[in-house]
Amino acid sequence: MTFDLTPEQDQLRDAVRALGRRYGHGYFVEKAKAGEHTTELWAEAGRLGYLGVNIPTEYGGGGGGITELAIVCEELAAAGCPLLLLVVSPAIAATVINRHGTEEQRKRHLPGLADGSQKIVFAITEPEAGSNFHRLGTVARRDGDDWLLNGRKCYISGVDEAGHVLVVARTEDASTGKLKPALFLVPTDAAGLTRSKLDMEIVSPENQFLLYLDDVRVPADALVGESLDAGLPALFAGLNPERITVAAMGAGTGRYAIERASEYTATRKVWGGRSIGSHQGVSHPLAHAAVQVELARLMIQKAATLYDSGRDLEAGVAGNMAKYAAGEAAALAVDTAVQALGGAGMTTEYGVATLLGAVRAGRIAPVSREMILNFVAQHVLGQDKSY
Ligand SMILES: Cc1cc2nc3c(=O)[nH]c(=O)nc-3n(C[C@H](O)[C@H](O)[C@H](O)COP(=O)(O)OP(=O)(O)OC[C@H]3O[C@@H](n4cnc5c(N)ncnc54)[C@H](O)[C@@H]3O)c2cc1C
Numbered sequence: 001m002t003f004d005l006t007p008e009q010d011q012l013r014d015a016v017r018a019l020g021r022r023y024g025h026g027y028f029v030e031k032a033k034a035g036e037h038t039t040e041l042w043a044e045a046g047r048l049g050y051l052g053v054n055i056p057t058e059y060g061g062g063g064g065g066i067t068e069l070a071i072v073c074e075e076l077a078a079a080g081c082p083l084l085l086l087v088v089s090p091a092i093a094a095t096v097i098n099r100h101g102t103e104e105q106r107k108r109h110l111p112g113l114a115d116g117s118q119k120i121v122f123a124i125t126e127p128e129a130g131s132n133f134h135r136l137g138t139v140a141r142r143d144g145d146d147w148l149l150n151g152r153k154c155y156i157s158g159v160d161e162a163g164h165v166l167v168v169a170r171t172e173d174a175s176t177g178k179l180k181p182a183l184f185l186v187p188t189d190a191a192g193l194t195r196s197k198l199d200m201e202i203v204s205p206e207n208q209f210l211l212y213l214d215d216v217r218v219p220a221d222a223l224v225g226e227s228l229d230a231g232l233p234a235l236f237a238g239l240n241p242e243r244i245t246v247a248a249m250g251a252g253t254g255r256y257a258i259e260r261a262s263e264y265t266a267t268r269k270v271w272g273g274r275s276i277g278s279h280q281g282v283s284h285p286l287a288h289a290a291v292q293v294e295l296a297r298l299m300i301q302k303a304a305t306l307y308d309s310g311r312d313l314e315a316g317v318a319g320n321m322a323k324y325a326a327g328e329a330a331a332l333a334v335d336t337a338v339q340a341l342g343g344a345g346m347t348t349e350y351g352v353a354t355l356l357g358a359v360r361a362g363r364i365a366p367v368s369r370e371m372i373l374n375f376v377a378q379h380v381l382g383q384d385k386s387y
Helices: 007-033 039-047 066-078 084-100 103-115 228-267 280-308 310-341 342-346 353-361 369-378
Strands: 118-124 139-143 146-157 164-171 181-187 193-197 208-218 269-271
Touching: 007 066, 007 208, 007 353, 039 103, 039 269, 066 280, 084 103, 084 118, 084 146, 084 164, 084 228, 084 310, 103 139, 139 342, 146 164, 146 181, 146 193, 164 193, 164 228, 164 269, 181 208, 181 310, 228 280, 228 310, 280 310, 310 353, 310 369
Parallel strands: 118 164, 139 164
Antiparallel strands: 139 146, 146 208, 164 181, 193 208
16 A cells, blocks of 8 residues: 555646646636636646646547546645636546547547647536436437437536537437436537526636527437447446546645645734744644545545546545545635634635635535435445435
8 A cells, every 4th residue: 555646646746736836826716706717727737738637648648547637636726726627628528538439539529628728518417307317307319310409407617618518418218217318529509509607606717507408409429439328337437537536626725725824824923922823723623624634635545546446336435435525624624714814814815715615516516415425325334215
């Protein structure tokens, strides 16, 4: 057992950290408040090869795994730039296409995802189905060689920045009750696909959308994989990378908040010559949050290692636990940091309250803490399903 990164992973961590710090949280918030995207950071990360670390070299990537992508997610977040689209585009979309797409789809999409010139976002959530994806109502129907898609999706991140949406639909002939999901690569400018931006209470340069699919016509090769049988495995292929990378983003955000607060409490003096951090009422909550973040990081490392060794089932358990732990730890760390900074904690300048919405959302999305507890109760503790 080793807890050390390889020299290459160490170098990656240092390089991504340096890139993230050059942009920093001020840049992230400025973009968010101006209604703009972190285009420059994304483009530079792509040029430097960080967005494609998990994509095979023959498609322009770095040939690494989810361990490497988790490092990228964590270090950018630890520099104050938690980019949700890293979870959606390189983690979910690139994994799904690489593992279950056709060779033609790999050649067409992976190089652009690797160098950051293309983003593919992911649409599964629906207003009526919520956490229960067995109730998906978006339907794909054959029409000659084409597919016609109809349905509604909600909270879909980054549609305004992406060339394609990876849409999860059910095939119409699955009316026997058995879900037969299928994934489609739908161009964001396809006729019949419209969107409306949701107003979210999250300071983020990335937006969420309602998507309406009204007779969206896509060609046969928009279906991910060689046949409809690829649907379910393709859908599941995206889940572990999603959980692991979103957990890494949470852990990085937690580290960022604790670092901001520790710098402040070590130097701020309001009672005689002592720093406020010398009072245990201030330092212990920060130390407690630091322990929670570090525990989550360990679980993330375990989940990523299992996933990269092809142990998908074990990675599923570890990835869900890592996501739960990191979501809780990030929310605790940011809240604790705000408290430790006092009034400064609520200012934009000190850059911690700006993360409150994002870490709160991290306990809901992409999978809620309750659904993870359901998963652990059933698959680890052997409990019956209540729903
Ligand atoms: C910032 C943000 C970005 C997002 N980006 C995307 C995206 O890019 N693509 C995408 O497809 N989706 C996206 N989502 C959607 C997200 O994945 C869902 O919000 C999430 O899965 C929960 O679904 P829901 O909102 O429908 O909640 P519901 O399913 O309505 O659940 C509401 C509450 O009830 C709880 N609950 C429901 N069922 C049970 C049960 N059986 N047992 C216990 N508790 C239960 C849930 O845990 C939750 O707390 C995003 C959401 C947010 C907030």
